[in-house]
Amino acid sequence: MRLFLPLVITFICGIVMILHFFIPHRPISTIGDGLTDWYMIVASAAIFLGAANLVQVHVHRINTKARNWKYSPVVLIGFIAMMATGLLWGVEETLPFDYMFQTMIVPMGATMFSLLAFFVASAAFRAFRASNWRATLLLASAFIVMLGRVPIGGMIWKQIPIISEWMMQVPNMAGQRAVMIGAALGVVATSLRMIFGIERSYLGGAD
């Protein structure tokens, strides 16, 4: 019963969503639309679960004085500040919540992602070795694409941006499509395994 009921729920929900696509008529369409709305609501509860877990972890770190615990109050203050401003004044533009988002979260997000430029470049410097001709090809295509996207590329040779664009449009598209089709077939197989209860690891790894 511990596993039976969740497996039945998974099966019914999965089958309804598949039928909803192939039979876009009532009552299946009504049930499918309703289930899609319900899915959104239940999935959003996972965000609360994540937030509660974040608070739990950091409170625990403070209580046990774990490594770097002094930064945990910063997490909690940031979390509470956003929650409080959002709940008290709402989320419309020019209100405190939006102000904090625009002046703090947006620049910090952009900075975090831009930091990756340095890490990716340093990782590439260490990992990319022209050890064989295929690795050289990878290195060369990355170099051409990067060079083609900055003005200096066109200044070195005016064909570089054109070659860069061609690489994105032709070989890159072919490779990405192969990956995409392969991954899509994997998603279909995994989805079917989940719906029919063959794949149960999401229920806690129980067989």
Added chain:
Amino acid sequence: MNWEIIGIWLGAVLTLMLYSFLYRDNPFYKFAEHLFVGMSAGYWVIYNIFNVLKPNFWDELTGAGDGSPDYFMIIPGIFGMFMLARLVPKIAGLSRMALAMIVGTGAGLSLVSTLQTNCLSQIEGTIMPLSGVGTMGFIDNLIVVVGVVCGLVYFFFSKPHEGLTGKAAGVGITILMVAFGASFGYTVMARISLLIGQAQFLLFDWLPTMGIHL
């Protein structure tokens, strides 16, 4: 109080704190990093409340949307509570029900949508003409068709990569290497553009607040 200037200073100080990591890990970076985690979590919870739960759940349940309360909305509400049951060890098992609903619906949705967009549409796009498109068009289309087929052969592990299959897989990995290289270059440049954006923010928005104009 000039809130615009305060906002620019907040953004600039936090940006510099995060960039200080380029020197080495330090308390300023850790402070900004933890603040970012906390604020982001708070932001997404509030975003979720106002953009998902309020219009799709609360307004429907109370009838604030179209005037007639939809009591069926109690069901996803209960499933949502089940999800939170994971926080209480004694009743944590209830979260399996919510998880089962999410996984089942998600699997059904993604099965159809992925098959349609990432599989069938991509196959359709790969069926390209090899005649009447000029020499360059012929070469380009041939590379795409051969690249996709050979790339898929490379991912097919049910047959040993020997003989013709091995040769096709070899062509496939070559195309994949070019694609991965191009994607890598593209990703790096996207990050660089963010870096330029932040540098411009510091140079042209923040420095002028101190009377320094470049």
